[in-house]
Amino acid sequence: MKTYIFRNTTIENLFVGLKADYSGYGDIQSPNEEYKRIMWFYTIPFKVKTIDLANEINNYIQKLDLVLSRREIKRPMYCFTIQTYTPQLKWVNKDNSIDEAVFNFNQHLYYLASQDSSIKVIDIQDFYKEYKISEVFDWRFFYMSETTITPRFGKQFYQWFLKQEKAILQKRKKCLVLDLDNTMWGGVLGEDGIEGIQLGDSYPGNVFLDLQRSVVEASKNGIILAVCSKNNESDVLEAWEKHPFMQIGKDNISSYRINWTDKVTNITEIAEELNIGLDSFVFIDDNPIERERVKQFLPDVTVPEFPQNTFELISFFHKVYEDNFQVYSLTEEDKEKTNQYAENSKRKQFQQTFNDIEGYYRSLEMELTVHTNNTILIPRLSQMTQKTNQFNLTTRRYSEEDITDYMQNDFVLSLEVKDKFGSNGITVLSIIKKQDNKTAVIDSFLLSCRILGRDIEIAFVSYICNFLLEKGFETIKATYIPSDKNQKLTSEFLEKCGFDILEESESSNKNYELKIKEKKEIKEYYKFKVN
């Protein structure tokens, strides 16, 4: 199963192990059908001016709505909430516009999920709560690689994500089988008697008491409780009934085997009695020999390790619960939020600035500044040829000297992309060679992932055509050279721009040609400027 993830920052390091492809930063074009699942995972970047950031966050809502409105098939869509887990310069803006924007976005998610069951919300707060901002956000990686969650947390994050996924996919276990002596209480009932077992107010009895309470809470969440203990049945039934601190008993235990038969047989019987598959069982026992036997003979049963120290029992059980029994559902609190949201949005309609993809492009207020043979940019342009892999027609790598040479005789065009959220810098490059007075050859054409998804590349090809037409050229030739990484984005790109295929060579390079006769029309929202 392949997943497509809409994102606005670098998050690949958080999903190592997941078969996934990623959108360009902020790109909202619809993924094709090969993806069986879609995720929306935006994180809040750092911005000096909080008001700019708040505007950007408000924009996420519209983008997400647009993505959802363009869904042709209802694939499962997981949406992550956002949190202000990025440092903020509180003294720049003293209002709470960011908190408000975050709140609105998250409410919107819960609202969407309540309307459409194919949309699931994953609450990022649940991951963040274990850490401090200073641990999660690393200035170095943010400025170098645009990550807002340090890549050092990659493994922890992915483990956490798998748990959320499991909960959503309902792969949770159904039944918890409990041992009793030294598991549900301290001591051995058959030897210590009802008065002698440890369960009550003081250590270690207070731990066992809380453990029993936790187990009862779990059963209230729909987990079936069973007991499998080597004891005399009558002793245990008496203890369940008479011990003043006992929380578990016949009321909340659905099935029990209290006898001297081996536990493998007993658990198999319990499974038959409850009519639940063994793969839905979790078995808790303090005795390593019992655990080992069950693991060996009933490999479908989940058998967690038991903690060394009694005081660790609650955190142990918490982990067992999270790993095996967590269930995805909108909580009451979430539903409450949803109601508030519905009321809110009645009162205050969101300022809707676009409702289709063209409207979105227009709302971006793009400004595209063309640089032609600008020598100041040589280091950046060389670096782009070295680093760009995905949207790169020919993947030709050039040194600064190479670029300098091209600038002397040919055309090195680059594009600086600005929009209402700021400048993305020089992010598009094309090197065009003069074959003769009438024929030009596109030697290189590449753009950075961060500006993907706005069809800027198509507009730029049109711009290049017009540019060459003005200079008296009649024919443009171009080549596509497949690499390991560029196929997805560029293998059909020139066809899209109206080029004709001349030949497809055996190495599956493609040669193209385009006759230019008249000026190509460029949509007005691509505002080209010449530097």
Add this chain to the structure above:
Amino acid sequence: MMEEKLKKIMSVLFEIAESEISGQTKREDIERWDSLNHLNLVVEIESEFDITLSPEEIGDMNSLESILEILKK
């Protein structure tokens, strides 16, 4: 010792045999040494050797040799 550990990290990340990595092996020679894996490499090296690399050092890490030089500082 340091070199062995480093080779091991690189071989796992870049999915190539340790024997294929020599001091002269350069970033452009290794298909999977892209910007994302470079980040992973930084994370792995930092945790293995318990250090924090500066952005300049991260930028200079272009071969096994250059990484070793940085580590020896």
